[in-house]
Amino acid sequence: MRHRTVADLMAPMAVSVRRGTPFKEIARLLDEFDITAVPVVDEDERPVGVVSEADLLHRREAAGGAITAADIMTSPAITASPEWSVVRATRVMGRHSVKRLPVVDATGRLVGILSRSDLVQLFLRPDRSIREEIVEDVLTRTLQLAPSALSVEVDDGVVTLSGTVGRRMLIPVIVRLCHSVDGVVDVVDRLDYERDDMPIGSPTAREK
Template identity: 70%
Template structure:
């Protein structure tokens, strides 16, 4: 399964506004579609900024006559469709934003990724994470005997113990486990069973 991409989690968007869209129209769209922000696009469909609820609540001398261009936070911090979810989360954190417009290869808005979309990923139940590691990672991908490795998962924290047949597998197992949805961190206590080499 590997790392989820932004495309898997984002909400595909049909809702964007232009620079000239009025304050009232932006407010109406947010309420009607039950969203907290909307990307502002130029004539070519490229994002130039984002208007959020917080932007609407900020006091402005122009009041209700303001346009999206005056209201928006700009430039738009964006994510790309092919990015991993982890990369998008880091960009959100670095820029202090709660959502990212997602752009396609032409730079046009394809969707929106919100912080709540990311949180869903980490709320995956522990038993489902454990099952995927045992079945997909260890048995199917690495063809290891699941009986040789113990997998414990608690609140997304994975602890691996047991043995692998070759030392070069140690970093591989850890890396593949990190790629499973919902995994927060991996504590690998695996050792190499080199008894068959001597």
């Protein structure tokens, strides 16, 4: 079961500027390429900061000379690697309260940029594709259950599971794996079980 990574969603070869790029040139690039931020890179194409529309609006004038990217950028740049999972990238964005992440290769050089709008693509995945992955990859291939063992319904990314499994401990595993499928918004658990093998006091125990 392969999940999409940062490399799958990022915009490759992001527009970038240098520390000395003037204010007006940055504004022109944002407008020309219809983007909301641009990475600032050094001579080796390694990100050292990010300039966003908000940064431009907060610093229209500067005493003692023209404004450059170095004057207004947010630094250091919070970056991601192409092989990161989408979940990891989303958590880093949330932890640092940023809307985009410059993506760097193993040498630290800029290879793309990932924005929140790129992540939204995951939730536009068709319900039919989500259901097929759950039935074929999660239930059949990973858990080795018969395709007809459980009922899987998907409506606007919300997965509803119903049917009966042999062991109660299998239920939280199924739910967790379904949650990990790209495009899943929520999982409604209506599963029942034949044998209760859940340890007493387990935090995953459910009231029936």
